Amino acid sequence: MTFAIEARDLTRAYGDIRALDAVTVQIQANTITGLLGRNGAGKTTFMSLVTAQDRPTAGIVKVLGEEPFENERVIEQLSFVRDNQRYPDDYKLKHALRAARVFHPGWSQELADELVALFRIPAKTVVKKFSRGQLSALGIVLGLASRARVTFFDEPYLGLDATARTYFYDVLLRDYQEHPRTIVLSTHLIDEMDRLLERVVILDRGRVVQDADVDELRGRAYQVAGRRAAVEEFVAARTALSVHRTGGLATAVIEGTLTEADRAAAVAADLDLSSVTLQELVSAYGFDRDADAGGDAGEALARDAKGARS
Known part of the structure; x- marks a missing residue:
């Protein structure tokens, strides 16, 4: 069995607070995994460590068999899209797409164009003036069109209405089937995303309380x-x-x-x-x-x- 993500005793402390506490988990390659738990459970902290945006206090994390920190070979195979994604003040849609295309070797402009049209993302408006729904849609475009080997979505779809979220789920599942890769979704919209998930990791107070296939967990x-x-x-x-x-x-x-x-x-x-x-x-x-x-x-x-x- 090949694992895209391996964490052993992964810990991140902020002063006396352990946002992540000795987490050990393995996420199989080419699966869709739900990273679930209440606010404060440690989901964003886990994703930040795995994508090398933060360093652990203790423990080991490997992505695609290697440590991700200062590892360009691994980093270019990662995509991390979060709800509060920030962009330069002068960025428009074309700038965000261009930057993503340069960074991700597996970038699909065809898929990006399809999603931009589907979500009706404005081309002439600067990104900082986008509505929350438009920002959510842009994050989804960048995450899916990257076709990165390991892609994280940290609830960037919360700004979308129900119809737009359904579009996202359908395109994600279709493109995943055509281009298998590892996708990790952090979400509170669990019932909506049930059909997408193959495996679930549930965090509570920084610790893993369940790690199982969806059918097994039920x-x-x-x-x-x-x-x-x-x-x-x-x-x-x-x-x-x-x-x-x-x-x-x-x-x-x-x-x-x-x-x-x-x-x-x-x-x-x-x-x-x-x-x-x-x-x-x-x-x-x-x-x-x-x-x-x-x-x-x-x-x-x-x-x-x-x-x-x-």
């Missing part, structure tokens, strides 16, 4: 719902990732494979069992546990505000 948890007392009794004998209580009712996400014994216990207690979506899983592995811990969520948010990146 099989690692299930949901139970019903009367609050019955749900709490069911949960007491199992590992609950999250529990939501509303009046006399409750819903819980349970970690583990659903067994026949689980089914029988649920039927006996008049509880409903169902599968979980990726969105529900990410929520369960992150914020929900903070909320159930009795107030730690506020502390976590305060910590994020002090400087834990991404």
Whole structure:
């Protein structure tokens, strides 16, 4: 198996805050991977380290088998598009495209032209006057048309409306199938992007809490719902990732494979069992546990505000 990205004990600290804490992960070449987690989980920090835009406090990262720092051979094979991408004040569309074409050896002008027309990106307006949607579209053009061997999208599509996002998903999937490469997507629009993802890495508080194929991950948890007392009794004998209580009712996400014994216990207690979506899983592995811990969520948010990146 060939890995495009390998991180071992990767750590990035900002003072006393560990934005990334001993992360070990391998991302297979020519796959679409979702990098998921709540704000402050460490997603942007991870991508910044892998693309050599920042240096780790500890640990090792390799891209395409080599360390990326000050490695031009690797850097030219990377594309990192983020939501807050900045451009020189005098840049217009043509300048951004020209710079990307020079930097990326696999650049496809044909794909760039197609996307510019699809998203109706203005040619005469300076980029600094673009709307957020136009900036998002430009980032997508640069990321997809680069055809870099490893491409990162750090939520640059948030400024797009639903129709434009669908265009992005369709073109990404089509071009990926025609020109396989490694694509890593950081997103909060998990349900929308479900069909794109082959593998998922979930981060929480700078640590990896799940790293699995999408279908495998869905099989690692299930949901139970019903009367609050019955749900709490069911949960007491199992590992609950999250529990939501509303009046006399409750819903819980349970970690583990659903067994026949689980089914029988649920039927006996008049509880409903169902599968979980990726969105529900990410929520369960992150914020929900903070909320159930009795107030730690506020502390976590305060910590994020002090400087834990991404």
